[in-house]
Amino acid sequence: MAKGRRKPRTKAATKTPLRAAILAWEDDPRSGGEPIRRPVPRLGTAPLALAIRGAAVPARLHRRGTREFRYWAAAEALRRAADFWSALLPQDTSWQPGPTLGVVLDAGVDLNAYYDRRELAFFHDTVARTTVYTGESPDVLCHELGHAVLDALRPELWDAMSVEVAAFHEAFGDISALLAGLQLPSLRRAVLSETGGRTGRSSRLSRLAEQLGWALRQTHPGSAEPDCLRNAVNAFFYRAPETLPPSGPSALLTAEPHSFSRVFTGGWFEALAGMLASRTTSPTEADLVEVSLDAGRLLVDAIPAAPIVADYYSQVAAHLIESDTVLFRGRYRDALKSALVRRGILSLRAASTVTRPGAATRARRTRGPAAAGADQTRRLSLSADEFGLEGRVLIVEAPSEARRFEVTAATEDLGSRTPEQDARRFLEYLFRRGRVDVGTHGPVETRIAHPFARKTHELVLQAQDLTLVRRTFDCGFDPVS
Ligand SMILES: [Zn+2]
Structure with missing residues (x-):
């Protein structure tokens, strides 16, 4: 259009154009929520670009229960989690498999989902005459994406032979699902309402993967918690994993990485609630989103610096406390310490060591793979x-x-x-x-x-x-x- 010439104002031009939308789940198809309208996600946005394999589906409001609905519900959840993390990760961070992470929404019959350093894969199965698609649940989608994010941030964890390291990978997946959920204003409001502002209580947010949990309970009673797959509000206290049985029902803590992950997730979730409570006694959804971003910043700062050792949880915990001193001048120190000590992830003595004056400068901080030759050792x-x-x-x-x-x-x-x-x-x-x-x-x-x-x-x-x-x-x- 030539400069100075204005397009005549028409009725259509004065109206806000209807933004293309799709329907998506906020957290899980069985969480009690209804699908909500969301802007069409752009999956291929870099960094952390994603691509769902197979034919694309037209972006519009599709009927729930259809393949088209599941396609956009999955795309929205994955993009939301990837956007959350990409805003916090160091600038040059990329997926391990390359610039774009592939996603297979339905790889066949199974009650499973995985990340294999090539792609994310999801499955379906029919249980009690109900077909469950693991790739329909934002909780499951954002958990798997969390594995890929952590692999991008700290690739050395991949092959480390340690129960606690493997369990931390699972905890980070669940934390990724929790933080991605908190990026939705509607879910923040729902959680504040359900918990009366005390977000450390069990809620739709803390109950992860209700639908997959339900399906597993039908086929193998005891293999999932009574109301979900895993609940971030739990009472598990740290035990050295070598003292635990290799497997067991969900009510018990075992050395199986998903089971043992609940200690870290539980401590972290309690810390998150404490961080919110330390800001205000009557939190709003704006407070909640701020705390979720700060919690993400702490993880992204602490994880590359925490050395991979047998008792990895305590090292990550100590580094979270140190990161809080560096990034937020200790604003969340009491909330972090309290939750991590109460959970046994840090000993009482350890918690005071980390924040002793000068501790951070004495312990030299290195990023990523430590010294040259570290692989050999x-x-x-x-x-x-x-x-x-x-x-x-x-x-x-x-x-x-x-x-x-x-x-x-x-x-x-x-x-x-x-x-x-x-x-x-x-x-x-x-x-x-x-x-x-x-x-x-x-x-x-x-x-x-x-x-x-x-x-x-x-x-x-x-x-x-x-x-x-x-x-x-x-x-x-x-x-x-
Ligand atoms: Zn996992």
């Missing part, structure tokens, strides 16, 4: 005899980075915990549960293949030795049939 050779692979040496990555803070969790016997013991215990867990694809390695008579268990790890032959590497973070229940 992390690599550990173990005999594979006891896993049915006689005469072989197994190479694994042990959780043995150098500590910055001499802190521990609230368990007395941690002094005796070495990276090697921790790696061996995680290996025992993986082999016992049949999570390792042993391929054709080892004699048929002694190897234990567990043909029906889902595989999260595999053995790769390098020269004469077998290296154990991760294949996926697999987030469904692990049934035997």
